[in-house]
Amino acid sequence: xxxxxxxxxxxxxxxxxxxxxxxxxxxxxxxxxxxxxxxxxxxxxxxxxxxxxxxxxxxxxxxxxxxxxxxxxxxxxxxxxxxxxxxxxxxxxxxxxxxxxxxxxxxxxxxxxxxxxxxxxxxxxxxxxxxxxxxxxxxxxxxxxxxxxxxxxxxxxxxxxxxxxxxxxxxxxxxxxxxxxxxxxxxxxxxxxxxxxxxxxxxxxxxxxxxxxxxxxxxxxxxxxxxxxxxxxxxxxxxxxxxxxxxxxxxxxxxxxxx
DNA sequence: ATGTCACTTTACAAGTGA
Numbered sequence: 439x440x441x442x443x444x445x446x447x448x449x450x451x452x453x454x455x456x457x458x459x460x461x462x463x464x465x466x467x468x469x470x471x472x473x474x475x476x477x478x479x480x481x482x483x484x485x486x487x488x489x490x491x492x493x494x495x496x497x498x499x500x501x502x503x504x505x506x507x508x509x510x511x512x513x514x515x516x517x518x519x520x521x522x523x524x525x526x527x528x529x530x531x532x533x534x535x536x537x538x539x540x541x542x543x544x545x546x547x548x549x550x551x552x553x554x555x556x557x558x559x560x561x562x563x564x565x566x567x568x569x570x571x572x573x574x575x576x577x578x579x580x581x582x583x584x585x586x587x588x589x590x591x592x593x594x595x596x597x598x599x600x601x602x603x604x605x606x607x608x609x610x611x612x613x614x615x616x617x618x619x620x621x622x623x624x625x626x627x628x629x630x631x632x633x634x635x636x637x638x639x640x641x642x643x644x645x646x647x648x649x650x651x652x653x654x655x656x657x658x659x660x661x662x663x664x665x666x667x668x669x670x671x672x673x674x675x676x677x678x679x680x681x682x683x684x685x686x687x688x689x690x691x692x693x694x695x696x697x
Numbered sequence: 698a699t700g701t702c703a704c705t706t707t708a709c710a711a712g713t714g715a
Contacts, residue, residue, distance in 0.1 A: 499703090
C-alpha cells in the first residue's frame with residue numbers, strides 16, 4: 439500500500455501537478471492540505487477520471503484538507519471534537535483499505551511571540567487528546583504538522599533554535615503524540631540522517647540553497663508501523679522546472695507499506 | 698533568513714497568511 443501526504447498550497451494552482459503525481463506514483467491514499475477551496479469547487483471530476491474518489495473538507499481561501507483514494511472511502515469525519523478553531527477546515531478522517539487515516543493541517547503559529555503561536559500549542563493539545571481516544575489500532579495521523587520534531591529535521595539548527603517550527607514547546611506537543619503510541623515513519627526510515635526535508639520556503643531561494651525542513655509527517659500506530667517499507671520525498675515536485683505549472687512550497691511524502 | 702506565492706477585495710494595488 440502506498441500513501442502520500444502533500445501540502446499542495448491551493449489545489450486549483452496545483453491540479454496539473456497533482457494529476458501527474460497520481461499517474462506517476464499510483465498511490466492508494468493521498469492526504470492533501472491547504473486545498474483552499476470550498477467543497478463544491480474541489481476538482482472532483484478530474485481526480486475521478488484517474489480512478490480516485492475524494493472526501494473533502496474545504497473552505498474558501500485558507501486551509502482545507504482532502505483524502506483521495508482508489509479504494510472505497512468510509513466513515514468520513516470532518517473536524518474533531520475539542521478543536522479550538524472549529525471554523526477552520528484543518529482535519530478530515532476516513533477509513534480506507536483497513537486503515538483509519540487522520541489528515542491534519544496544523545495551525546502555523548506565525549512566530550513564537552505572536553498570539554497565533556499559543557493557538558497552535560492549544561490546537562496540538564486538543565488534537566492529541568482526541569487522537570489518544572481513537573480506538574482503531576490501524577491508525578495513521580499524517581499531514582502538515584508545521585513542527586520539526588527534532589534538530590535532525592532542520593537544515594540549520596543553530597539558525598532555527600527557538601523559532602516557530604523548531605521551538606521546544608511545539609516539539610514537546612509532537613513528542614506527546616509519539617509517547618501516546620505513534621511512530622514517526624519518516625524518522626524511522628531515515629534513522630539518524632538529517633531530513634528528508636519536505637518543505638522549503640518560497641522566499642530567499644530556500645530550495646536552491648538547501649534550506650529545508652521536515653514538517654510533513656506520517657505517524658502510525660504499531661500495527662501499521664510494523665508494515666513500513668520505505669519513505670521517500672518527491673523533490674522533483676518542488677522544482678520550478680519539473681512538472682506542469684509552479685511548485686508548491688511542500689514536496690509529496692511517499693510512504694510504502696507491506697500489504 | 699527572507700531573492701515568493703496564492704488568496705482576497707468598496708479590486709486593476711495592497712494587505713494577509715504562509
